[in-house]
Amino acid sequence: MSDRRLPIYFLADTSGSMRGEPIESVNIGLRSMVAALRQNPYALETVHLSIVTFDSEIKEVLPLTAIETVALPEIVCPQSGATLIGAGLEFIVEKVHREVRRSSSDNKGDWRPLLFVLTDGKPTDVLAYKEVVPRIKACGFGNIIACAAGPKADAESLKTFADKVVSLDTMDAHSFASFFQWVSTAVTAGSSSVGASSTGVELPPPPPEVQFVV
Numbered sequence: 076m077s078d079r080r081l082p083i084y085f086l087a088d089t090s091g092s093m094r095g096e097p098i099e100s101v102n103i104g105l106r107s108m109v110a111a112l113r114q115n116p117y118a119l120e121t122v123h124l125s126i127v128t129f130d131s132e133i134k135e136v137l138p139l140t141a142i143e144t145v146a147l148p149e150i151v152c153p154q155s156g157a158t159l160i161g162a163g164l165e166f167i168v169e170k171v172h173r174e175v176r177r178s179s180s181d182n183k184g185d186w187r188p189l190l191f192v193l194t195d196g197k198p199t200d201v202l203a204y205k206e207v208v209p210r211i212k213a214c215g216f217g218n219i220i221a222c223a224a225g226p227k228a229d230a231e232s233l234k235t236f237a238d239k240v241v242s243l244d245t246m247d248a249h250s251f252a253s254f255f256q257w258v259s260t261a262v263t264a265g266s267s268s269v270g271a272s273s274t275g276v277e278l279p280p281p282p283p284e285v286q287f288v289v
Contacts, residue, residue: 081121081266082139082175082188086163088224089128091155092195097224098152100248101193104255105147111259112142117266119143121186125170129163130156139174158196161203164211164236171214187217189265191258192237194222195246197229208236217265218278222254223288230288240288241281253284 087101105126112118124145126137136148171188178184190211198204211219221237223230225246233240243250260279281287 079121079183079185080123080141080176081118081186081262082171083122083124083262084167084170084188084190085124085126086160086167086190086192087126087128087150088130088158088160088194088196089134089150089152089156090130090158090196091153092227094152094154096248097195097246097251098150100246100251102147102150103248104251105150107252108255108259108262109142109145109147111256112262112266115263115266118263121266122262125174126150127163127166127170129159129166131159132156133159133162133166135166135170139170157199158194159200159203160192160194160198161200161205161207164192164207165203168207168210168214171216175215186265187215189262190214190216190219192219192221192233193224193254194233195224195228197227197232204232211236218261220258220261220278222285224251224254234288239278241285242288243284244286245284250284253282257281257285 122142123139125139128134130153175188176184219237221233221240223242230240
């Protein structure tokens with residue numbers, strides 16, 4: 076088994092507006108994504124997943140864990156809460172610096188990590204958000220993919236740090252299922268192409284429910 080990991084970081088919005096069907100759909104989507112990744116031998120050998128949530132506080136709900144041993148927690152939302160995307164990204168920066176093994180002359184480090192960010196709003200911590208953008212871009216991610224879910228999500232602000240921004244018009248179970256299915260395909264592509272190129276991961280075409288924001 077390879078010691079080189081493909082770290083996947085997932086930063087999910089749990090502000091008050093995600094309560095109810097949206098967050099339930101996210102939980103279902105994450106479970107199906109993990110199940111899909113376990114079916115793939117490349118992913119099973121390399122993928123490590125970490126999940127961080129943000130509302131008025133930042134929580135690491137799943138530390139970086141090998142995909143075969145991941146036990147997903149039920150993600151819940153408070154009644155109401157701010158959308159501290161800046162603080163969430165700051166937390167991810169610190170995790171990447173601490174967790175991702177860099178290559179040295181003696182051994183090869185981890186593959187370039189992937190970051191997925193999901194929000195249905197826009198950052199309420201605007202200053203922190205602006206300050207963290209260059210730092211998140213300097214982390215060396217193979218790809219940063221942000222999802223603007225629903226009509227109130229601000230895709231333009233996500234473009235400031237993400238390599239690709241996708242949007243979901245609706246926040247129902249079907250749309251989220253399509254998004255997570257696409258994410259698992261993207262991760263699988265990443266895990267089987269690691270080492271083939273250093274330019275980052277080629278993304279598969281998204282399903283109809285998931286639109287690229289140009």
